[in-house]
Amino acid sequence: MTDKAGWEPKEQRLGPVVRRRDQVRPGTTDQRLLDTAGPSDFVHQDPWRVMRIQSEFVDGFGTLAELGPAISVFGSARTPVDAPEYDKGVRLGKALAEAGFAVITGGGPGAMEAANKGALEAGGTSVGLGIELPFEQGMNPYVDIGINFRYFFVRKTMFVKYASGFVVLPGGLGTLDELFEALTLVQTQKVTRFPIVLFGTAYWQGLLDWVRDSVVAGGKASERDMELFHVTDDIDEAVTLVTKEVGG
Numbered sequence: 001m002t003d004k005a006g007w008e009p010k011e012q013r014l015g016p017v018v019r020r021r022d023q024v025r026p027g028t029t030d031q032r033l034l035d036t037a038g039p040s041d042f043v044h045q046d047p048w049r050v051m052r053i054q055s056e057f058v059d060g061f062g063t064l065a066e067l068g069p070a071i072s073v074f075g076s077a078r079t080p081v082d083a084p085e086y087d088k089g090v091r092l093g094k095a096l097a098e099a100g101f102a103v104i105t106g107g108g109p110g111a112m113e114a115a116n117k118g119a120l121e122a123g124g125t126s127v128g129l130g131i132e133l134p135f136e137q138g139m140n141p142y143v144d145i146g147i148n149f150r151y152f153f154v155r156k157t158m159f160v161k162y163a164s165g166f167v168v169l170p171g172g173l174g175t176l177d178e179l180f181e182a183l184t185l186v187q188t189q190k191v192t193r194f195p196i197v198l199f200g201t202a203y204w205q206g207l208l209d210w211v212r213d214s215v216v217a218g219g220k221a222s223e224r225d226m227e228l229f230h231v232t233d234d235i236d237e238a239v240t241l242v243t244k245e246v247g248g
């Protein structure tokens with residue numbers, strides 16, 4: 001316990017740290033890790049959240065890095081299975097898979113499920129990026145690679161980073177959020193060569209009229225911003241438009 005001549009000081013090695021004399025602490029790092037039943041409030045604080053956010057990025061990047069060419073498909077979580085729109089979602093997922101593209105959706109019900117179903121039935125890769133919601137729905141059964149995210153913004157990064165374009169089926173607020181995020185990224189050149197296809201002319205026309213007659217006419221966007229997207233009712237045309245930057 002002394003460091004007088006001829007004596008080794010009492011020493012403790014804790015990983016890279018050496019502690020001597022009065023700085024020696026009882027127990028080992030492993031013991032403290034495994035034994036301690038200390039306060040747990042840190043798991044609800046921001047520094048810990050940063051770790052969780054990082055881990056979501058790591059899981060997403062790690063799972064999707066080798067996915068290959070893919071298209072993200074968005075649309076209403078509420079589209080009924082027996083609606084014509086659902087059938088179009090299935091046909092779109094199928095056509096994208098046949099063109100050699102994985103289909104990425106939000107992994108939920110409705111239009112997401114339809115696109116995943118089509119991709120799966122055509123032998124393509126069917127991906128679902130789910131989101132933790134207060135009303136848990138679970139991943140639709142047609143997803144083959146699924147990741148559940150806690151944070152919308154991490155999930156949104158994956159939709160853009162691992163797809164070379166978006167097809168947007170008729171949808172509500174969630175779909176509009178995804179559409180306008182993509183439009184903003186393209187408008188501000190945060191992403192380049194990223195086709196956005198709105199599927200369903202009748203559904204989208206009212207929005208397009210408002211953007212042109214109020215937003216563009218009011219000087220809040222430019223006429224050229226109307227060229228950031230395409231609109232179609234044709235599955236094959238949607239696939240051609242959305243995949244034109246990348247061969248399948």
Ligand SMILES: C/C(=C\CNc1ncnc2c1ncn2[C@@H]1O[C@H](COP(=O)(O)O)[C@@H](O)[C@H]1O)CO
Nearest residue numbers: 074075076077078106108137171172173174175
């Ligand atoms: C509301 C219902 C289910 C919610 N489950 C969802 N699961 C996964 N992703 C979802 C869900 N709800 C919304 N999203 C995302 O937003 C888009 C659809 O939102 P919308 O408001 O229905 O247009 C979709 O692309 C998802 O990414 C069942 O009633």
